[in-house]
Amino acid sequence: MNDYAISVKNVSKKFTLHHEKRDSIFESATSLFQKKRHSETLQALDNVSFNVKHGEIFGIIGRNGGGKTTLLRIISKIYSPDSGSVDVKGTIIPVLALGLGFHPELTAVTNIFQSSILLGFKKEEISKRVEDIIKFAELEKFADTKIKNFSAGMQMRLAFATSVLVDPDVLILDEVFAVGDLNFQKKCFDTIMSFKKRGKAIIFVSHDMTPIKNFCDTVMFLKDGKVGNIGSPEESVSTYVDYLSTQK
Amino acid sequence: MTTIREEMWKFKGILFNFAISDLKIRYKNSILGIFWSLIEPLLMLGVLFFVFSTMFKFEIENFPIYLLLGIICYNFFKNGTTFALNSLTNRSSLMTQIYFPRSIPGISSGVTAAIMLILELVVLGIFMIVLEFTPPITILILPLILALEFLLILGISLPLSVLNVKFKDTEFIWMVVVHAGFFLTPIFYQFDMLPDNIQSILQFSPVVQIVTMAHHVVLYGVLPSINSILYAVGSTSVIMIIGYLIFRKYQSRIVEEI
Numbered sequence: 001m002n003d004y005a006i007s008v009k010n011v012s013k014k015f016t017l018h019h020e021k022r023d024s025i026f027e028s029a030t031s032l033f034q035k036k037r038h039s040e041t042l043q044a045l046d047n048v049s050f051n052v053k054h055g056e057i058f059g060i061i062g063r064n065g066g067g068k069t070t071l072l073r074i075i076s077k078i079y080s081p082d083s084g085s086v087d088v089k090g091t092i093i094p095v096l097a098l099g100l101g102f103h104p105e106l107t108a109v110t111n112i113f114q115s116s117i118l119l120g121f122k123k124e125e126i127s128k129r130v131e132d133i134i135k136f137a138e139l140e141k142f143a144d145t146k147i148k149n150f151s152a153g154m155q156m157r158l159a160f161a162t163s164v165l166v167d168p169d170v171l172i173l174d175e176v177f178a179v180g181d182l183n184f185q186k187k188c189f190d191t192i193m194s195f196k197k198r199g200k201a202i203i204f205v206s207h208d209m210t211p212i213k214n215f216c217d218t219v220m221f222l223k224d225g226k227v228g229n230i231g232s233p234e235e236s237v238s239t240y241v242d243y244l245s246t247q248k
Numbered sequence: 249m250t251t252i253r254e255e256m257w258k259f260k261g262i263l264f265n266f267a268i269s270d271l272k273i274r275y276k277n278s279i280l281g282i283f284w285s286l287i288e289p290l291l292m293l294g295v296l297f298f299v300f301s302t303m304f305k306f307e308i309e310n311f312p313i314y315l316l317l318g319i320i321c322y323n324f325f326k327n328g329t330t331f332a333l334n335s336l337t338n339r340s341s342l343m344t345q346i347y348f349p350r351s352i353p354g355i356s357s358g359v360t361a362a363i364m365l366i367l368e369l370v371v372l373g374i375f376m377i378v379l380e381f382t383p384p385i386t387i388l389i390l391p392l393i394l395a396l397e398f399l400l401i402l403g404i405s406l407p408l409s410v411l412n413v414k415f416k417d418t419e420f421i422w423m424v425v426v427h428a429g430f431f432l433t434p435i436f437y438q439f440d441m442l443p444d445n446i447q448s449i450l451q452f453s454p455v456v457q458i459v460t461m462a463h464h465v466v467l468y469g470v471l472p473s474i475n476s477i478l479y480a481v482g483s484t485s486v487i488m489i490i491g492y493l494i495f496r497k498y499q500s501r502i503v504e505e506i
Contacts, residue, residue, distance in 0.1 A: 015504065023414070023415060023416050024415050024416050024417040025415045025417055025418065025421065026417055028415065073344065073503075076345075076346070076347055077347035078343070078344060078345070078346075078347050078503055079503060079504065080500055080501075101339070101341050101342030101343075101344075101345040101346055102341070103269065103273070103339075103342070105273045106269060106272065106273065110269065110272070113265065114265055114266075114269060115346070117261050117262050117265050118262055118342070118346045118348055119346065122261070123261070
């Protein structure tokens with residue numbers, strides 16, 4: 001037995017890149033008479049293992065295309081890994097990029113309902129929290145506005161407010177601070193700290209090294225799908241920076 | 249199959265939420281919008297009635313009701329399957345952010361179509377009152393026939409939803425099938441008006457059998473023949489099994505393709 005909130009063991013994931021992707025029945029049929037086309041595989045994740053304890057903020061850094069998003073999607077069960085296993089205790093809220101799967105044609109309130117139902121909440125529970133969510137996101141005036149008319153910052157605020165107020169056990173934050181204003185950023189940091197105090201695990205992905213160094217307890221550097229380093233923030237960030245300088 | 253049923257039960261909140269939000273998006277959140285959904289079948293009714301009662305002089309008893317019932321049954325099939333085509337792609341941003349069973353969007357399209365079916369049946373009821381038509385007691389079997397049609401829709405919707413992600417032209421091919429199917433189904437004619445050899449092919453179509461059975465129980469007070477039931481249930485089962493196998497083959501990696 002272990003008391004890890006998230007434990008990832010030997011996870012690998014491969015993608016096939018088709019140089020000319022056949023994506024119609026017609027093409028698939030005609031291609032029977034043609035020469036084989038090229039495709040190559042991309043090892044997005046290669047034997048990645050790590051553990052996140054309760055109450056730990058775990059940072060992930062790495063280059064674009066380094067496998068960060070793929071890893072987060074595997075943790076939140078959206079992709080299935082080719083091999084290896086992922087074990088997560090409790091509910092998990094993925095905040096991958098902007099908007100929590102918001103539908104542009106629906107209003108803010110309807111979207112809160114839709115996302116929260118997907119995250120496993122009952123209608124009555126959500127009704128109680130909707131007002132708080134809107135208030136936290138500072139969107140009182142826009143509760144009945146369609147998401148398509150929201151700015152990127154407004155969407156992010158709504159997504160963040162929805163995810164923290166449904167109170168998950170594991171929070172995944174992918175570049176959430178890129179768009180909020182200073183005031184909201186502070187609010188986010190305060191919330192994250194209170195999550196940490198209550199023993200919840202937080203995975204934090206960012207390209208901005210300042211919050212990584214300030215907030216994370218442990219940082220993993222993903223080097224082209226492999227674990228480059230797992231350790232203290234300073235150590236991982238300096239490995240990452242060294243690696244970047246050798247790339248030129 | 250059992251896993252799909254379990255998933256449906258566990259995620260029924262999401263299922264209905266999807267179905268309702270699809271309706272809302274379709275009708276732009278307006279109450280009047282719902283009535284737009286009724287305009288289409290009524291317009292169809294008007295055109296077909298005009299063409300076949302004045303120009304071709306078809307002599308079918310209670311022709312307006314016969315027509316409307318056929319159109320409604322076919323619309324249910326058409327709506328359910330065509331909504332499913334883009335059900336996964338329309339939710340691509342959601343699919344890549346939160347995990348939920350891949351079968352939910354396809355099934356919820358069927359539920360959306362079922363809600364629209366109920367509205368159209370209300371219109372059918374109004375027509376019956378206006379035309380002073382008293383349906384026979386066998387009309388009570390109609391819900392069973394429509395339930396079978398719902399299963400048929402699921403059997404087609406699930407594979408269509410994943411195939412349309414994998415092969416982008418599934419949509420166009422399916423639209424042709426749906427259009428052709430409208431003319432190959434006894435909606436504005438009676439099945440026995442067709443030549444024998446064509447009858448013997450078309451009897452395998454579950455939609456043909458479902459529409460014929462609906463006509464029988466609503467208009468003529470005749471119970472569906474054993475033959476019809478066997479063909480309808482048999483072909484629906486075959487379609488459901490094949491559909492489920494196709495769905496299962498593609499579903500796990502479908503998010504990566506979106």
